[in-house]
Amino acid sequence: MTSRTIRRRLHHGDVGGKNHEHLKGVDMDDLNEPLLGNKNDEYKAKELEVKRLEDILYDEQRKERLHWTFLFSHIISEWAQWLAKLLLGSGSFIARILTSPSTNGGGATKKYLPPILTPLQEARLRNLQKRLEVPFDGSCLEHQDALRELWRSAYPNRELPGLKSELWKEMGWQGNDPSTDFRGGGFISLENLIFFAHTYPEAFQNLLNKKDGNRAEWEYPFAVAGINISFMLVQMLDIQSGLPSSRSGLRFLQFLINDESAFDELYCVAFKLMDAHWLARRASYMEFNEVIKSSRLQLERELAIEDVTCVKDLPAYNLLR
Incomplete structure (x- = not known):
C-alpha cells in the first residue's frame, strides 16, 4: 500500500470507517505528501509500514533488474562468439561480404574483425x-x-x-x-x-x-x-x-x-x-x-x-x- 493510496482513502472516508471525523475543520488542500503534519500515532505507524513495504519492493525490483542485466550480457557475449565463428565459414553470406573487393575510397586496405x-x-x-x-x-x-x-x-x-x-x-x-x-x-x-x-x-x-x-x-x-x-x-x-x-x-x-x-x-x-x-x-x-x-x-x-x-x-x- 502506498502513501498515495492512504491519502486517497482519507478523502473518501474509508480509513477505519470514520467518515472524515478527524478532518473536521481541516482544509483538504492543506494535506501534503507524505502527511508528516498529522500527529496521530496510527497514521504514523501505517506510514512507516508503507515505507518499509516500498523499500522491500524496491529491493526486489533492483535484484530482478540485476538478474536480467546479467542474463542479457551473457546472451550478448554468447551471440558475439557465435557470430565470430560464423565469419570463418567461407560459404556463409557474411563471409562472402568479407571476401569481396575491399578497398575504400582512399585506396587503403580494408580491415576486418580478427x-x-x-x-x-x-x-x-x-x-x-x-x-x-x-x-x-x-x-x-x-x-x-x-x-x-x-x-x-x-x-x-x-x-x-x-x-x-x-x-x-x-x-x-x-x-x-x-x-x-x-x-x-x-x-x-x-x-x-x-x-x-x-x-x-x-x-x-x-x-x-x-x-x-x-x-x-x-x-x-x-x-x-x-x-x-x-x-x-x-x-x-x-x-x-x-x-x-x-x-x-x-x-x-x-x-x-x-x-x-x-x-x-x-x-x-x-x-x-x-x-x-x-x-x-x-x-x-x-x-x-x-x-x-x-x-x-x-x-x-x-x-x-x-x-x-x-x-x-x-x-x-x-x-x-
Whole structure:
C-alpha cells in the first residue's frame, strides 16, 4: 500500500470507517505528501509500514533488474562468439561480404574483425611468425649450409662454389656474396627458394633458366626476384605480427588448418604468377616493380574466390603443373 493510496482513502472516508471525523475543520488542500503534519500515532505507524513495504519492493525490483542485466550480457557475449565463428565459414553470406573487393575510397586496405583460431592454426601461425623474425646471417653455419643446399638444388651437376664467388651471379644474386642481397627478406626467403626447388623442381628449373616464353634482353635476376616475392607475400597477408586483418590474410589463415607449409606453397604460386605477368607484359628489368604489383593484385583476387580453401584451389596453382 502506498502513501498515495492512504491519502486517497482519507478523502473518501474509508480509513477505519470514520467518515472524515478527524478532518473536521481541516482544509483538504492543506494535506501534503507524505502527511508528516498529522500527529496521530496510527497514521504514523501505517506510514512507516508503507515505507518499509516500498523499500522491500524496491529491493526486489533492483535484484530482478540485476538478474536480467546479467542474463542479457551473457546472451550478448554468447551471440558475439557465435557470430565470430560464423565469419570463418567461407560459404556463409557474411563471409562472402568479407571476401569481396575491399578497398575504400582512399585506396587503403580494408580491415576486418580478427577471427577465432583453432589451437592448430595458432601454433602454425606462431611458427611462421617466428620464421619471419629471423634475419639472414652470413656468419651463421646453418644459414651457410642453406645457401649451399640452394646451389646443389639449382645446379646438381656443378661444383659447389665458395660462399663468395662470381658464380653466384649466375643464379641471380647481384654480387659475389649472396648474403648482402637478403636485407628485409630474411632467412625465410632462402627457405622459400629451397622449398620451391625441392617441391616443384621442374617449375623451379624453368624459372631459374628462363626456359618459358620470349624473354626480354634485360631479364629479372632470379634469386633477388625470389627475395622480393617473399617480402611481397608478408605484406599482402599481414602476418608479421598479431592476427591478420586483411581479406587475403584471413583467407590464408584458413589455409593453415590443412597445410603447415601454406606460406611456402603460396610462394611458389606467386613466383610462377609473377613470371607469367612478366612474359605477358614483355617487361624488362625496369618494370619489375610494376610486374610485382600486378601479380599481387591477381593473387588477392584469387584469394577472394569463395570456393578457395587451400593453395591448390587457386587458379594460378595450375601454372606450377
